[in-house]
Amino acid sequence: MKTALITGITGQDGMYLAEYLLGLGYRVCGVIRGQNNPKRERLEALLPDVELIEADLLDQGSLVSAVSRVAPDEVYNLAAISFVPVSWNQAELTGEITGLGVLRVLEAIRIVEGVSAGTSGSSRGRIRFYQASSSEMFGKVRETPQNERTPFHPRSPYGVAKVYGHYITVNYRESYGMHASSGILFNHESPRRGLEFVTRKITNGVARIKLGKQRELALGNLDARRDWGFAGDYVKAMHLMLQQDEPDDYVVGTGVAHSVREFVEAAFSYVGLDWREHVRIDPRFVRPAEVETLTADPRKAREKLGWEPTTTFEELVRMMVDADLAFEASRHSSP
Ligand code: NAP
Ligand code: G4F
Numbered sequence: 001m002k003t004a005l006i007t008g009i010t011g012q013d014g015m016y017l018a019e020y021l022l023g024l025g026y027r028v029c030g031v032i033r034g035q036n037n038p039k040r041e042r043l044e045a046l047l048p049d050v051e052l053i054e055a056d057l058l059d060q061g062s063l064v065s066a067v068s069r070v071a072p073d074e075v076y077n078l079a080a081i082s083f084v085p086v087s088w089n090q091a092e093l094t095g096e097i098t099g100l101g102v103l104r105v106l107e108a109i110r111i112v113e114g115v116s117a118g119t120s121g122s123s124r125g126r127i128r129f130y131q132a133s134s135s136e137m138f139g140k141v142r143e144t145p146q147n148e149r150t151p152f153h154p155r156s157p158y159g160v161a162k163v164y165g166h167y168i169t170v171n172y173r174e175s176y177g178m179h180a181s182s183g184i185l186f187n188h189e190s191p192r193r194g195l196e197f198v199t200r201k202i203t204n205g206v207a208r209i210k211l212g213k214q215r216e217l218a219l220g221n222l223d224a225r226r227d228w229g230f231a232g233d234y235v236k237a238m239h240l241m242l243q244q245d246e247p248d249d250y251v252v253g254t255g256v257a258h259s260v261r262e263f264v265e266a267a268f269s270y271v272g273l274d275w276r277e278h279v280r281i282d283p284r285f286v287r288p289a290e291v292e293t294l295t296a297d298p299r300k301a302r303e304k305l306g307w308e309p310t311t312t313f314e315e316l317v318r319m320m321v322d323a324d325l326a327f328e329a330s331r332h333s334s335p
Helices: 012-023 039-046 062-071 093-112 157-176 196-208 231-242 260-270 299-305 311-330
Strands: 003-007 029-033 050-054 074-077 128-134 179-183 215-217 251-254 279-281
Touching: 003 012, 003 062, 012 029, 029 062, 029 260, 039 050, 039 093, 039 260, 050 062, 074 093, 074 231, 093 128, 128 157, 128 231, 157 179, 179 231, 196 215, 196 260, 196 311, 215 251, 215 260, 231 251, 231 299, 251 299
Parallel strands: 003 029, 003 074, 029 050, 074 128, 128 179, 179 251, 215 279
Antiparallel strands: none
16 A cells, blocks of 8 residues: 655645545545644545644654655645735745745655765655646746746746746756656646635636625636646646656646636526626736736646546536535525
8 A cells, every 4th residue: 555645635636636545545644734724624524534744834844754754655745825816915935835845845755765965867765756836837928838848937926936846846856866746737626626716716606696695706807818627637647647657747737728708608607697797807806917828738648647637618617616506505604
């Protein structure tokens, strides 16, 4: 039985990955931070077989002791400040967690395994490492679609921090021969997506409007285009990367982009509503520097990993609206 250690276990991807690995027969351990983390209860109810370990990406010692205690075969670093707008307000903290946090996890593995520099090229250390890199690194895109060789031009402190995390992963692979891989994942969504992200904000807003709990939905830039897929598909690509003989970097996405406006139209029309009667543009949701468009070229993931997305854009929208209708109908809050 293999053991996986997941940072960011309370997040969208952490939960799907934990579920997937448990299904494959893994022992799954997850890093949880903070005293009395409110997400602990939900996680324990959903995934009682996951072992929770207290640690924080800001605290090197806690990560060393987590890796040492768990003795994992695979470490998935999913923890981050992941909401792009927060990164302008807390740029330094974003750099610390989303950027330097990657270094701390890599260092924890290196220290526990006793790996040092000197004999580059040979593969040393047993633990395999996955870094959650992001299509936000492409930012102001230099070409469309984006592949593993497309240059980066991040547009937010979050994107800049992810570029650091990406290259420190590449560097530990090259310096220490670590089996360290980086998944450059495009936007992936689900009913477990945080309510602050645009897809879930829309599907939850649609459900609340349909149920008479809310009248309008305030959004920012409707012209932005994203390559949206289903998170449950994407965690399988993470796992596949760590099963390869050689570590590498992979772009993961559907290859199809839609605008925020198209997502809005699809979600409202699914419940028989006209979005123009409910959506209001609010400049507070427009970003200081926008990533206008992202489209993946996932050929390498398809050819080398055998990975394919299984969920279309329309299926994703319907899945999220249905889940939010059920979620909102079961809540006892007054309109
Ligand atoms: P998410 O739902 O926001 O989850 C982020 C996780 O990071 C949470 O579990 C959070 O824990 C944890 N975390 C934050 N700060 C931490 C710290 N100091 N120490 C330990 N844990 C900390 O994100 P997601 O959508 O699952 O994404 C997973 C990863 O993939 C992130 O790194 C994200 O940047 C990256 N990514 C996501 C997408 C996407 O479309 N979803 C695309 C590309 C890359 P708390 O519960 O304690 O806050
Ligand atoms: O849903 P979003 O907040 O996701 P964003 O910024 O693309 O970032 C997500 O995907 C990245 C991968 O590319 C991850 F690395 C990152 O961690 C995160 O998971 O915004 C999507 C688009 C943006 O262009 C934004 O300007 O939607 C536009 N948008 C328009 N109105 C809005 C809104 N975004 C949000 N959150 N809220 C709005 O009201």
